[in-house]
Amino acid sequence: MxxxxxxxxxxxxxxxxxxxxxxxxxxxxxxxxxxxxxxxxxxxxxxxxxxxxxxxxxxxxxxxxxxxxxxxxxxxxxxxxxxxxxxxxxxxxxxxxxxxxxxxxxxxxxxxxxxxxxxxxxxxxxxxxxxxxxxxxxxxxxxxxxxxxxxxxxxxxxxxxxxxxxxxxxxxxxxxxTSSSSSASVSAPPICPKQTVIEVASAISEGKTEAASEILSRLNQVANVRGNSEQRLSAYMLFALRSKLNPLQYSPPVSELYSKEHASSTELLYEASPCFKLGFMAANLAILEATTNTEKKLHVVDFEIGQGGQYIHLIHALSKKTSTPPFLKITTFADFYGGGEEEERLRSVGDGLIALANKVGVCLNFNVLSLKITDLSLETLGVESNEVLAVNLAFRLYKLPDESVTTENLRDELLRRVKGLFPAVVTVVEQEMNSNTAPFVARVTEVCGYYSALFDSVDATVSRETSERVRIEEGLSRKMANSVACEGRDRVERCEVFGKWRARMGMAGFEPKPLSQHVADSMLARVNSGTRGNPGFTVKEENGGVWFGWMGRTLTVASAWR
Known part of the structure; x- marks a missing residue:
């Protein structure tokens, strides 16, 4: 023992x-x-x-x-x-x-x-x-x-x-x-739409179609075109990614971007979103500043006039001048390859602007031309010696294919031709989004982040129940699907960030013409009055441009060049 x-x-x-x-x-x-x-x-x-x-x-x-x-x-x-x-x-x-x-x-x-x-x-x-x-x-x-x-x-x-x-x-x-059943009934973690979108894009880029389809089924669980902004964004990204994965079954939009319906929805966006509307106003102020100290008539060449909403504000601004009766000439283009229906639509827009100009005491001359980019000159545009020329490139350059798409490089070709016109000012307004040459996954991530902020900003200004809101989002869904699902010439939506536009404008021979602090202050005052002081919208002057954004995310940038 x-x-x-x-x-x-x-x-x-x-x-x-x-x-x-x-x-x-x-x-x-x-x-x-x-x-x-x-x-x-x-x-x-x-x-x-x-x-x-x-x-x-x-x-x-x-x-x-x-x-x-x-x-x-x-x-x-x-x-x-x-x-x-x-x-x-x-x-x-x-x-x-x-x-x-x-x-x-x-x-x-x-x-x-x-x-x-x-x-x-x-x-x-x-x-x-x-x-x-x-x-x-x-x-x-x-x-x-x-x-x-x-x-x-x-x-x-x-x-x-x-x-x-x-x-x-x-x-x-x-x-x-009770505790056993409660632990067994713990629900799965909620789906993060943005992360799920990136996972789908990664699977598609790696050729894993089955995995991409399975992840899309998860995204479908949170997608709802009638839900909150995140759910609606998920629904539109779901269609865009399905179009990329199965283009024959889900045809991505290309020709629809040139339709009357899309032009109408885009115009509604420009009027409803302060970030777009104020971008046009900043361009108008830059044009007025460049032509204030001259007795010449104002001639504006616009390559993307849309429904003419920008010039409603410009006509009202000119009507306030007390010196000589204001004169305005606007020249626009059906397209660079000719076009019958487009020319008819633009003449209808011109008739409406002329009626407004006569009402407020402004003499307006409206011309519609059908030219190729290589045919641009002072003579073909009808620029007279007593006119001061301004070129407006608001939301036009991003639609032109560049060197990554074709050797013709219409984007740089247009800038060089415009430089040869010796304009007093060139205004550029573009969406702040890198979706041109970025790899597919980065492009999808950029599109998702940009439109997420844009959908949230529209929530702050437009009621969900209105028909205008539905039309705006239908137009945005077409833009998103084209950015994500299309390649080559079919991808019309090819936005770039302001830094790339600065480099491209510099290579074409332009110098920045910084907008005055008066322009930035005026835009900020309009934001505060138009959105009832909504702190979500931001305006700042930086690097020669005026930046408009929502909750820290820049959506559009307006700049001037000479």
Whole structure:
């Protein structure tokens, strides 16, 4: 026999039981396990005072303990606890005669009443009865573990496996059905539309069509053309990516960008969004500043007049001049390759502008030409000696293919031809988005971020219930789909950031003509009045241009050149 200090587990030997004390550290020596008096003393501390008959009965039992323990075959449990599969236990240690630890554990498991039963509400009666039943069972279990049950002494070792007690202990240590069901019903993390869009773009660029289709099905779960701005953006990006993945099934828009419907929706956007509307106004102020100190007539050449909305504001501004009766000539183009229906539409726009000019006292001459870019000259444009020339390139350059598409490079060709006209000022208004030569994934990311901010800004100015709002977003969806799904000449939407326009204008021979602080201040005042001081819209003058944005994201930039 040997004794060990510390709390190491008990164990069996071949000839008997040798154990480690679980409750004390005694460096003085060992404690023989066969000493009945010591066992009796320790058990007396655990179970309290007893009657003389009980004491004599247990003394006889302890004298036979040595023989009893020799008849007990050692059991080694290699598996998890039979009480609960969640709590693995080594039962070779659990059945030690040193049962003080077991008694301590069972004492902790006993429910401690806090409120007298007579004061408990009726709804707690059943719970109290259940607790009493459980306490009675635990007391009976404790008696069996402590050999207090004289009639069933031989079952001391196997009492743990009793099914009733297994169920009792299981109810104590197993998680409640409520917590289990709640943990099982934890919903999956919400889908992030922007991140999902990028994942689809990555899968498409890597040729993983099946993976892209599966991710698109996830995006479809949050897409809703009638939802909030994020849900609507998801719906339009869903169509754009499907068009890229299956162009035969989902035909991406190309010719639709030249339709009357699209021109009308674009004009509505220009009027509804301060970032576009104020961009046109900034261009008008730059034109007026360049022609203020001259008695010559103003001649504006516009390569993308649209519905003529920009010139409604310019005509009203000219009507306020008190010197000589203002004169304005506007020259625009059906397209650079001729066109019948387009020319008719533009003449209708001109008739409306002439009617407005006559009403406010401005003399307007409106011309529609059909020329190729290479045919541009002062003579073909009809520029007279008593006219000061201004060229407006608002939202036109980005639609022209550059060197990445064709060797003709119509974008740079137009700039060089315009430079040869020696205009007093050239105004450029463009969307601040890098979607021209960027790789596919970067392009999709840029389009998603840009139009996300644009949709949010439209939310601040146009009610969702109006038909104009629906038409605006239909036009934006066509632009998005063309940016994402089309390549080569079919991709008309080829926007660039202001830094690239500066470089391109410089290569064509232009110098920046910084807009005055007066222009920026005037635009800021209009933002505050037109949007009722909405802090989401921003205006700033930077690097010679006026930047218009929403919540920190620049959407358009207006600049002037000479």
């Amino acid at each position: 040997s004794g060990f200090s510390g709390g190491a587990p008990d164990f069996y030997t071949a000839n008997g039981y040798t154990g480690r004390s679980m409750g004390m550290n005694n460096p003085q020596g060992s404690y023989p396990i066969s000493s009945a008096s010591q066992i009796l003393h320790r058990r007396h501390e655990l179970i309290g005072k007893r009657s003389l008959a009980e004491f004599q009965s247990h003394q006889q039992q302890q004298q036979q303990l040595g023989l009893y323990l020799r008849n007990v075959k050692p059991r080694t449990y290699q598996h998890a606890s039979p009480i609960s599969p969640l709590s693995p236990v080594d039962f070779s240690a659990s059945i030690s005669p040193n049962v003080s630890s077991i008694s301590s554990i069972l004492q902790q498991l006993r429910p401690q009443p806090i409120i007298p039963p007579s004061l408990l509400p009726n709804r707690f009666i059943k719970q109290e009865q259940s607790e009493k039943t459980m306490m009675n069972r635990l007391q009976e279990l404790e008696k069996q573990l402590l050999d207090d049950n004289d009639d069933d002494e031989a079952d001391t070792v196997s009492v743990i496996t009793n099914s009733a007690w297994s169920e009792t202990i299981q109810s104590l240590i197993s998680p409640s059905p």
